Amino acid sequence: MTDSVAGTFGATYDASGNVEGETLPGGYTLSTVSDETGFTTSRFYTRDTDGIALLSDAAVPTVHGQASSSTRSAGAGYSQDFRYDRTGRLTDVDESGTYGSQHRAYSFDANSNRTRLVSARDQDGTPVSTTTDYTYDTADSLTGTGITYDAFGRTLTKPGTTFGYYANDLVRRQTCGDRRKTWSLDAQGRLASSTAETLDGQGAVTASVSSVNHYRNGTDSPSWTVEDVAANLRSRNVTSLSGNLAAVTGTSGGTVLQLTDLHGDAGVALPLDPAQPLAVADTDEYRNVREGTASARYNWPTAHMRESDTPSGAILMGVRQYDPSIGRFLSVDPVYGGNANPYEYCSGDSNNCTDLGGDCSSSKLCCTFSVDNPHPSHTVKGRINVHADVALVRLGKDGLRLQGRRGRVQSPRGGQLGAAWHLLLLQGRGRFHGLDRPGRVREQGLRYGHKPPKTLPQRVG
Incomplete structure (x- = not known):
């Protein structure tokens, strides 16, 4: 160059x-x-x-x-x-x-x-x-x-x-x-x-x-x-x-x-x-x-x-x-x-770790969801489905950014899609709970609110 x-x-x-x-x-x-x-x-x-x-x-x-x-x-x-x-x-x-x-x-x-x-x-x-x-x-x-x-x-x-x-x-x-x-x-x-x-x-x-x-x-x-x-x-x-x-x-x-x-x-x-x-x-x-x-x-x-x-x-x-x-x-x-x-x-441990963006250290695994298209389930009464883009981010020395798979997230049976969604980071390899297709990423859990939202959040995490 x-x-x-x-x-x-x-x-x-x-x-x-x-x-x-x-x-x-x-x-x-x-x-x-x-x-x-x-x-x-x-x-x-x-x-x-x-x-x-x-x-x-x-x-x-x-x-x-x-x-x-x-x-x-x-x-x-x-x-x-x-x-x-x-x-x-x-x-x-x-x-x-x-x-x-x-x-x-x-x-x-x-x-x-x-x-x-x-x-x-x-x-x-x-x-x-x-x-x-x-x-x-x-x-x-x-x-x-x-x-x-x-x-x-x-x-x-x-x-x-x-x-x-x-x-x-x-x-x-x-x-x-x-x-x-x-x-x-x-x-x-x-x-x-x-x-x-x-x-x-x-x-x-x-x-x-x-x-x-x-x-x-x-x-x-x-x-x-x-x-x-x-x-x-x-x-x-x-x-x-x-x-x-x-x-x-x-x-x-x-x-x-x-x-x-x-x-x-x-x-x-x-x-x-x-x-x-x-x-x-x-x-x-x-x-x-x-x-x-x-x-x-x-x-x-x-x-x-x-x-x-x-x-x-x-x-x-x-x-x-x-x-x-x-x-x-x-x-x-x-x-x-x-x-x-x-x-x-x-x-x-600032000796071996960095947090270049000020939001997630390189020793952590940070994840966000973008969700769209909420719709009633065609198979389970009372369940709401949404499409989700899973963005898996690991910020290391080179600012590595990985994009996860696209899947479908479901609310609990009989529950409502909450206005405030949170991703709960757990240790160990596993799959995304609620996704129709498991992603090869760290295990995640979803916590839902109790009231239906007026508008669906576009970014959670």
Whole structure:
């Protein structure tokens, strides 16, 4: 694949048709290694002329497919060991290398809310330890001084920061200290434009920069952006053959390669112009930016272009905002069961899981129904049949989306088709209850309401 500005991208594939290596403009190569289960154990970028590694990231999996240890280098390097509890939640991180010797321990309640973080490090030969405790109400909302919510469970304030929302729960505004940013949406609910402002002590605007996103398809990842409307500064996102962000080109044609780690996070921003310095970026397991490393517009997850250069530091993850400082979303999950509770991220395992859309983590199986054509059964008195399109969605690293079979859903005998339908996700493989033809998907159950609807819902789940 040849981009008119960035250059030529190539790919190599394994026996199953998965991308296992890429060639990049400027003479660089990406190589990956996977084990027999499909777990990617290493990812490294090298310079073709001398074989020097610019970024390498390797991990050893457990029998459950979670990383038990990892080793990363980008200039300097470090190694980490991970431990999990019986439910798969990340509880301990031991680290040594670039950032010194560190230990982080996480505790959770029964709903996977983080209740305590103990962080210890060796700072100039002196051990330093801090402990942070967290409390929650019965709705799993984080409580504390300066934290408030609106009637819909959306975070309005936290110390030093305020948030505003649109009626569909998407971000409208963030204000933190002397920085304020306001977003507008397009007809599909994507981030169309934004205005970043600097405020004085009285709240008056002293500087303002407006930007506009442009999309070439139905995704919420921008194809190109006018970074500064007044100065006509533009950047264009170039994806590789794997479908992930690989380079960013500028107004004058300069190209910066985006080298990412196993998790899809920013690792190295590498300009093809040798006169320009490279920038090393890094985050911890909850994606807090590491001290002394660069912050970028798409710091995490870079490969999928989730905006992270916000005043509050919250990352715009699809339909919700994710706050890495507390490892939680700032509003409730629009999909029931998409995570362990309405606010938490990835069932306590952000190290191996992602929730790119803000509605269903990659550790969960999410499903929706589209129903139409309600009609009385011709064979069973009192039964109402509808046609249903089953959309089975598994959001993983590559945003996999599967379409299930089309079948017929029936209400209970003698029952009425309810206005509010819910899908109850159960464990194990099985079939769709109520479908004339079983689908090869996870077992589902349907719960019906008691009153007939005036209009049939077009989307449930």
